[in-house]
Amino acid sequence: MRNMTRITFVILSVLLLASLSSTSNFVLGKVHVRVMNRLGRGRSMQIHCQSQDDDLGCLTVPDGREIEWKFNVNFWGTTLFYCDVQWNGSVWHHFDAYSSQRDDNRCEARCNWMISEDGRLFGFNQKHGTWDVVQFQAAY
Numbered sequence: 001m002r003n004m005t006r007i008t009f010v011i012l013s014v015l016l017l018a019s020l021s022s023t024s025n026f027v028l029g030k031v032h033v034r035v036m037n038r039l040g041r042g043r044s045m046q047i048h049c050q051s052q053d054d055d056l057g058c059l060t061v062p063d064g065r066e067i068e069w070k071f072n073v074n075f076w077g078t079t080l081f082y083c084d085v086q087w088n089g090s091v092w093h094h095f096d097a098y099s100s101q102r103d104d105n106r107c108e109a110r111c112n113w114m115i116s117e118d119g120r121l122f123g124f125n126q127k128h129g130t131w132d133v134v135q136f137q138a139a140y
Helices: 002-020 100-106
Strands: 030-037 045-050 055-061 066-072 080-087 093-099 110-115 121-125 130-134
Touching: 030 045, 030 080, 030 093, 045 066, 055 066, 093 100, 093 110
Parallel strands: 030 110
Antiparallel strands: 030 066, 045 055, 045 080, 080 093, 110 121, 121 130
16 A cells, blocks of 8 residues: 555656646647758758767758757656858758747747748747847857
8 A cells, every 4th residue: 555655646646746736748749840041052061969879860951951859858858959150161050949948938849940041040930920130059
């Protein structure tokens, strides 16, 4: 009987933590990330995206095309996917394609990114329905 009480307590604790979690994607399931090449004039971009657990490899994305992947947010709400991107021999530009703390409210289960003709990064804010300019970070 004592073991049954412990098991019940553990199950209820896990359910409580899940319901209190600030990461709604834990309950919703997979997050979809898409990075679009809108550089124009036939310019391809090279992109390398990864997390602590997954490395998507270095890919060439032709002008007008995109890459997309999906994953589950971890239980602790610390999931981070980051990308390095370059085109036409430019320096590598770095950005976080998904950060649980930032994106739980901004893009919920679908995070869209776009590299524009002038080389700026835009992120789609689902909450407000707008494309927002996001500054690239220093490449590592």
